[in-house]
Amino acid sequence: xxxxxxxxxxxxxxxxxxxxxxxxxxxxxxxxxxxxxxxxxxxxxxxxxxxxxxxxxxxxxxxxxxxxxxxxxxxxxxxxxxxxxxxxxxxxxxxxxxxxxxxxxxxxxxxxxxxxxxxxxxxxxxxxxxxxxxxxxxxxxxxxxxxxxxxxxxxxxxxxxxxxxxxxxxxxxxxxxxxxxxxxxxxxxxxxxxxxxxxxxxxxxxxxxxxxxxxxxxxxxxxxxxxxxxxxxxxxxxx
Numbered sequence: 171x172x173x174x175x176x177x178x179x180x181x182x183x184x185x186x187x188x189x190x191x192x193x194x195x196x197x198x199x200x201x202x203x204x205x206x207x208x209x210x211x212x213x214x215x216x217x218x219x220x221x222x223x224x225x226x227x228x229x230x231x232x233x234x235x236x237x238x239x240x241x242x243x244x245x246x247x248x249x250x251x252x253x254x255x256x257x258x259x260x261x262x263x264x265x266x267x268x269x270x271x272x273x274x275x276x277x278x279x280x281x282x283x284x285x286x287x288x289x290x291x292x293x294x295x296x297x298x299x300x301x302x303x304x305x306x307x308x309x310x311x312x313x314x315x316x317x318x319x320x321x322x323x324x325x326x327x328x329x330x331x332x333x334x335x336x337x338x339x340x341x342x343x344x345x346x347x348x349x350x351x352x353x354x355x356x357x358x359x360x361x362x363x364x365x366x367x368x369x370x371x372x373x374x375x376x377x378x379x380x381x382x383x384x385x386x387x388x389x390x391x392x393x394x395x396x397x398x399x400x401x402x403x404x405x406x407x408x409x
Contacts (some may be wrong), residue, residue: 190225191297192216193232194245195263201338211297212267213290218245220252229258230297232288233280235265244279246269250279257325259338276378281339286345297333313348315408318395320348331393339364340383347396347406356403380404 187209194200199215201407214221216231218239226291231249235242242262249255262275265288275283284296313320317330327334347355355363357376364379379383380396387393397405 174308186210188212188227189297189301190214190227190229192221192229192258193293194218194234194242195232195287198232198288198290198293201293204294208296208299211294213293218248220249221254223254223261225254225258226407228301229255231255231258231260232263232284232293233260233269234263234286243274246275246280248277257338261296262338276375279337281337313345315348315351318392320345320409329387329390330397332390334390334392336385336386339379340386343379343383344406346409349403349405351408354399354402354405359403371393 185364187203189209189211191211191217193213201213203210203212205211216233218237225388233242233245233249237245238360246260246262249258258281260277260280260312262280262283263279264271264275264283265286267285272283284292286316286396313322319328321327322345325338327336327341334344334354342358342364348362360379362378380398387396393407395408397407399405
């Protein structure tokens with residue numbers, strides 16, 4: 171984006187939405203911002219200490235597998251414990267397409283993975299696709315099903331008033347399950363619902379996401395809502 175364009179964007183920031191794309195790659199952090207309608211997608215360097223500011227806007231993080239000070243896996247764990255970016259969508263940038271590396275990335279807290287290096291267009295394409303998917307069909311802002319409340323706009327879920335700790339993928343899973351209660355949903359249907367179709371090993375990683383979702387529900391004494399139907403999929407049991 172030309173300098174004049176960036177200045178114009180900066181002047182209008184108060185009138186538009188902003189999405190932050192954090193990256194541990196110094197070269198990627200210098201990518202030009204992208205304006206999509208009234209939403210500005212800006213790149214920013216992510217140091218191992220985490221963001222140097224409060225993060226109030228939607229955020230995406232791309233973490234390299236190898237870093238100077240620590241491993242990418244440890245960086246993922248730190249980000250998941252950092253209240254500034256705990257809810258960010260986190261992508262591990264792998265050096266090779268290795269099944270064990272993919273599994274370890276998800277277990278460390280990554281939402282998904284990609285094989286690097288990633289150019290500007292590739293990063294933007296991933297972010298824009300999932301950002302649009304999250305808003306697809308403009309789901310109801312608040313879904314109430316008995317004691318369960320799912321706030322799509324705020325990306326929060328509560329059981330009997332207690333906040334359920336969920337990461338982005340698990341929240342989207344719970345929202346989809348709540349929209350389709352008392353129905354067995356296959357792994358493929360859940361992968362499609364999260365916009366992950368076509369990515370390798372996604373059917374198997376559904377079990378990882380479900381494990382995290384079950385853990386969040388258990389923390390508010392609601393684990394009984396989620397039931398595994400062996401050989402078929404999962405169902406959210408609601409009255």
